[in-house]
Amino acid sequence: MARPAPGDRLRAATRRAVLALLAAEGPLSRADIGRRTGLARSTVSVVVAELLRSGEAAVSSDRGVPHKGGSGRPPVLLEIATPPGTVAGVDIGHRHVRVLLADRGGSLLAEGHAEVDVDPSGSGSLDLAAAMVRRLAEQERDAGPLLAAGLCVPAPVDATTGRIGSGVLRGWRGLAPAAELRERLAVPVRADNDANLGALAELHHGAGRGTGDLVYVTVASGLGAGVVLGGRLQRGASGIAGEIGHVQVDEDGALCRCGNRGCLETRVSAPRLLEQLQPAYDERLSAARVRELDALGDPGVARVLADAGRAVGRVVADLCNVLNPGAVVLGGVLGATASTVAGTREAIDRFAQPGAASAVRVVAGELGDRAEALGAVALANARLAHHP
Structure with a gap:
C-alpha cells in the first residue's frame, strides 16, 4: 500500500491539531485558531472548510466577541461536532477518587466521588476507579458508548515507560x-499527574484563560506545579517538570516521602498545614473548614496560610525569573485561599526580578476540586481528536 505523501501527512496532522484545540478549549473563531496554533490565515480557512465538510466540526450557536473588544461584527465560532459517545475523566488523589463522565464536547453528564487512601494499593485504587466509570457509563448509556478516558495520578508519570517512579x-x-486502566475499561487511556491536568483545565476553562504562559500550583495532599509555555503543557524529558514540592528548602529538615530531607512539600501540604493549625482550635479542622475560617478572616488561619504562600512564592519566584509566565494560578484544597494567594504574591514581588514580578498575575484557581478531573476529560477528548 502506498504511503501518504508528506503534504498529506502534514495536512492530516494540522487537522488533528485543530480538532484537539477545539476539543480542549471549546468554540473558537478562525482568528482564535490561528493565534493559538500559529497557522497562517489561509491554512486555517482550508482546514476549517475540510472539517465542516467532513462533519468533524460545526458552526456553534454561540457568538464570539470582536478581538480586543472591538466594535465589529461578532466572529463565527467553530466547535467540535459532538458525535455519539462519552469520555471519562478520572482523578486519583492521595485521599480520593473522583470520576467525571462527559460527552465528546466536554459537557458533563455524571459525577462520582469516593474518599479512600490510594497510596497503599495502586491496583486496588484502579479497580475502584474502573468500577465507578462503568457505573456512570451504565447510568448514561443513552449518550453512547465509553470511548476513552483521561487519568490523573498524584505522582510523575515517566514519559517513556508510562510508569510511576520509585x-x-x-x-x-x-x-x-x-495501561492498567485501559485493561480494565477496554478503551484508550492517557495519564498525567495532578498538577499538569489542573494546569490544563485552568488554562482552557478557568483562571488561566487567555494566558499562554502560566504556572499552576496545587496545594493539596502533596504540592506540585504544572507549567504551560506558549499554550503548551511542558512535561520535560522524563515527565517530572514542575515538581516544585521536592525542591529542598532545608537540608536538615523532615524526611520527605520522596526519600530526601527538607523538601518544600514537608512544610507546605494540606496535611501539614492542618497539623500546624489543629492545636489552636477546639473543633476538628478539615481543609473545607480552614477555607471557611480564612474567608471569615480568622487570624490564626490567615497567618499559617500566608506563611505557606510565602514559602511557595519563594520557589515560584525563581520560576518567574526563568520562565517569565503571565500568571501563577493557585489551586488544590488549600491553594486557592485568599491568604495563600496573598503570601505567594508577596514572595514573588520580593524575590523575583522586578520585570518578571510585574508581568505575572497571581490568582486563585476557578475550578476548585474538579480541576484535575476536568483536565482528565480534556486529555481524553484530545486523545480522540488525535486518534479518532
Missing part, C-alpha cells in the same frame, strides 16, 4: 496506570 507512591511503584 519513592513517591509506595503502592504504585513500577505500575503503568494508563
Whole structure:
C-alpha cells in the first residue's frame, strides 16, 4: 500500500491539531485558531472548510466577541461536532477518587466521588476507579458508548515507560496506570499527574484563560506545579517538570516521602498545614473548614496560610525569573485561599526580578476540586481528536 505523501501527512496532522484545540478549549473563531496554533490565515480557512465538510466540526450557536473588544461584527465560532459517545475523566488523589463522565464536547453528564487512601494499593485504587466509570457509563448509556478516558495520578508519570517512579507512591511503584486502566475499561487511556491536568483545565476553562504562559500550583495532599509555555503543557524529558514540592528548602529538615530531607512539600501540604493549625482550635479542622475560617478572616488561619504562600512564592519566584509566565494560578484544597494567594504574591514581588514580578498575575484557581478531573476529560477528548 502506498504511503501518504508528506503534504498529506502534514495536512492530516494540522487537522488533528485543530480538532484537539477545539476539543480542549471549546468554540473558537478562525482568528482564535490561528493565534493559538500559529497557522497562517489561509491554512486555517482550508482546514476549517475540510472539517465542516467532513462533519468533524460545526458552526456553534454561540457568538464570539470582536478581538480586543472591538466594535465589529461578532466572529463565527467553530466547535467540535459532538458525535455519539462519552469520555471519562478520572482523578486519583492521595485521599480520593473522583470520576467525571462527559460527552465528546466536554459537557458533563455524571459525577462520582469516593474518599479512600490510594497510596497503599495502586491496583486496588484502579479497580475502584474502573468500577465507578462503568457505573456512570451504565447510568448514561443513552449518550453512547465509553470511548476513552483521561487519568490523573498524584505522582510523575515517566514519559517513556508510562510508569510511576520509585519513592513517591509506595503502592504504585513500577505500575503503568494508563495501561492498567485501559485493561480494565477496554478503551484508550492517557495519564498525567495532578498538577499538569489542573494546569490544563485552568488554562482552557478557568483562571488561566487567555494566558499562554502560566504556572499552576496545587496545594493539596502533596504540592506540585504544572507549567504551560506558549499554550503548551511542558512535561520535560522524563515527565517530572514542575515538581516544585521536592525542591529542598532545608537540608536538615523532615524526611520527605520522596526519600530526601527538607523538601518544600514537608512544610507546605494540606496535611501539614492542618497539623500546624489543629492545636489552636477546639473543633476538628478539615481543609473545607480552614477555607471557611480564612474567608471569615480568622487570624490564626490567615497567618499559617500566608506563611505557606510565602514559602511557595519563594520557589515560584525563581520560576518567574526563568520562565517569565503571565500568571501563577493557585489551586488544590488549600491553594486557592485568599491568604495563600496573598503570601505567594508577596514572595514573588520580593524575590523575583522586578520585570518578571510585574508581568505575572497571581490568582486563585476557578475550578476548585474538579480541576484535575476536568483536565482528565480534556486529555481524553484530545486523545480522540488525535486518534479518532
